[in-house]
Amino acid sequence: xxxxxxxxxxxxxxxxxxxxxxxxxxxxxxxxxxxxxxxxxxxxxxxxxxxxxxxxxxxxxxxxxxxxxxxxxxxxxxxxxxxxxxxxxxxxxx
Numbered sequence: 904x905x906x907x908x909x910x911x912x913x914x915x916x917x918x919x920x921x922x923x924x925x926x927x928x929x930x931x932x933x934x935x936x937x938x939x940x941x942x943x944x945x946x947x948x949x950x951x952x953x954x955x956x957x958x959x960x961x962x963x964x965x966x967x968x969x970x971x972x973x974x975x976x977x978x979x980x981x982x983x984x985x986x987x988x989x990x991x992x993x994x995x996x997x
Contacts, residue, residue, distance in 0.1 A: 910965045914967075917941065917970040919984070921938045921970065925938070938967070946959060946962035946967075951973060
C-alpha cells in the first residue's frame with residue numbers, strides 16, 4: 904500500500920477514534936489540539952515508515968484535512984455516533 908492510500912485510509916478511520924477520545928471533553932480547544940496531536944503523531948509515523956523521504960507536513964495536513972472532512976460530512980450527524988457515544992455527547996452538550 905502506498906503512502907497516499909494509507910493516508911486516505913487513516914483519515915477515513917480517525918473520526919470515530921478521535922471522537923471516542925474526546926467524548927467526555929467539554930472544551931473545544933482541547934478537543935481540537937487532541938485531534939491535531941493524533942494527526943501529527945500518525946503523520947510522523949507514516950513519514951518514518953517511508954524513511955523520512957516524504958513530506959512530513961504534507962502527510963500531517965492530508966490526514967488532518969481528510970479526518971475533518973469525513974467528520975463534518977458523515978460522522979458528526981450519524982446515527983452510529985449517537986448510538987456509540989450518546990450519553991457522553993449529551994453530557995458534553997446539555
